[in-house]
Amino acid sequence: MKLPNRLFNGAARIDWPCLPNARRIDMAAVPMVVEINRHGMLVDPRVLADLDARLQVKMAALAEDISTLAGRPINPGSFQQVGKFLFEDLRLEPTTRAKKTSTGLPSTEEDVLVGMLAQHPAVGLVLDYREAQKLSGTYCQPLQALRGADGRVRTRLMMNVARTGRLSSETPNLQNQPTRTEEGRLVRSAFIAQPGCVLSSLDLSQIEMVWAAELSHDPVMCDVFRMGQDLHVWTACALFRLDYARISGLWARYKRGELEGAELAEIRDFELTKRLPAKTLGFAVLYGVTALGLQAQILAAGGPLWAEQECQSFIDAWFHLYHGILEWLELQHYRARRYGMVWTAFGRPRAIPEVYSVHAAVRAEGERQAGNMADQGSAADHIKLVMGETMAVVDYYRGLGKICQPVLQVHDELIFELEPDIAEEFNSTGLWIMANAVRPMSVPVKAAASVGANWMELK
DNA sequence: CGGGAGCGCGCG
DNA sequence: AAAGCGCGCGCTCCCG
Secondary structure (H helix, E strand, C coil): CCCCHHHHHHHHHHCCCCCCHHHHHHHHHHHHHHHHHHHCEEECHHHHHHHHHHHHHHHHHHHHHHHHHHCCCCCCCCHHHHHHHHHHHCCCCCCCCCCECCCCCECCCHHHHHHCHHHCHHHHHHHHHHHHHHHHHHHHHHHHHCCCCCCEECCEEECCCCCCCCCEEECCCHHHCCCCCHHHHHHHHCEECCCCCEEEEEEECCHHHHHHHHHHCCHHHHHHHHCCCCHHHHHHHHHCCCCHHHHHHHHHHHHCCCCCHHHHHHHHHHHHHHHHHHHHHHHHHHHCCCHHHHHHHHHHCCCCCCCHHHHHHHHHHHHHHCHHHHHHHHHHHHHHHHHCEEECCCCCEEECHHHHCCCHHHHHHHHHHHHHHHHHHHHHHHHHHHHHHHHHHHHHHHHCCCCEEEEEECCCEEEEEECHHHHHHHHHHHHHHHHHCCCCCCCCCCEEEEEECEHHHCC
């Protein structure tokens, strides 16, 4: 395999599998992990109880409507019963490729059902039921049950579960609290600060894309970040051949809320039909997405049904634009085969035995994991270093007699409980640490902060 | 009735 | 031929 010198020159220092840094990075994060596990997050049970009551009513009504449409009792929580109803009784057809389940019928997962919404009103009812069931059963009820005598829920952040070096969170998992729907965000509003305090969040902006640029040295992506541009706007303009100077000007004014009339309509259309697919594809590429996977995802996001060929051209165009990313992914695959492992920018290793399998599908799985590990893992190492350095700032404010309490880490963001008079200063120090914890980097790291009375108000 | 498999879905 | 990385967890169904 012929690789450009750019990759070998940049990689030479780290092109050895077993640097010892992973352990030191984990140790740096331990004090804040302990703080988070001991302190917990304060939860307002009334918010959850109110939401749950509304969800129960909704679920009962939806279950009845679905049973009426079916002409017999249906439990919408049973994928077997739903599958029989939609695919046998109604003879509906999936619009995307749906894998078969053990029942012999197509899967009833969300992507498939969204594509079939127009075929029958029952499809939408099933989706609505599932959303309500998820919010009630996974969030409202367990969070109330797990509240301690002091009104706090205490997660357990685990450091030795995720093979990329990320933390994981259990009983309850506080790293998957809803944020993507309006009703889901109400769950976040139940997480509050203790009286006299506010919640504050520090967020590493687009950190996985920044690390993709840093690790690959892709000249185009690096330049976009160096210019401080919005990567997804830039990508969308390049892929759809739009005038970047004009669009980025509109985008900046749109973000400031200055647009109206025709210009507002234009940029909203741009955001939905151009920027969103470009953003989706950016992440998907690092997961090793295929054309059919992209097709299903665009549909699920409420976008148009693109032909498989259109999706493939979109992916090809992305790799043509960011050719350095393609070369770097191939380098990761090569390393996995050469060493049986890949490693992050800081030397955290991960074994990838799958690349030696006799099965092509297993090898492909290994290559996707190899391509993703350095990116996800370097971002995880990065925030662990930030956690270590930020604890010194926490101790400083505690020395002044202030309440300054880390309460959660969610992969690229940290949440704190603070007295409001130190929030601004604490946040600006935290932002500086996030941007400078790793040096030198060839692309700038950006971070964002926000303050609110509850978790829903953050960001 | 506890445990596990299979499915589905919340987050980054 | 298969078809998206990393997690945790709820529900249904089936088995012992």
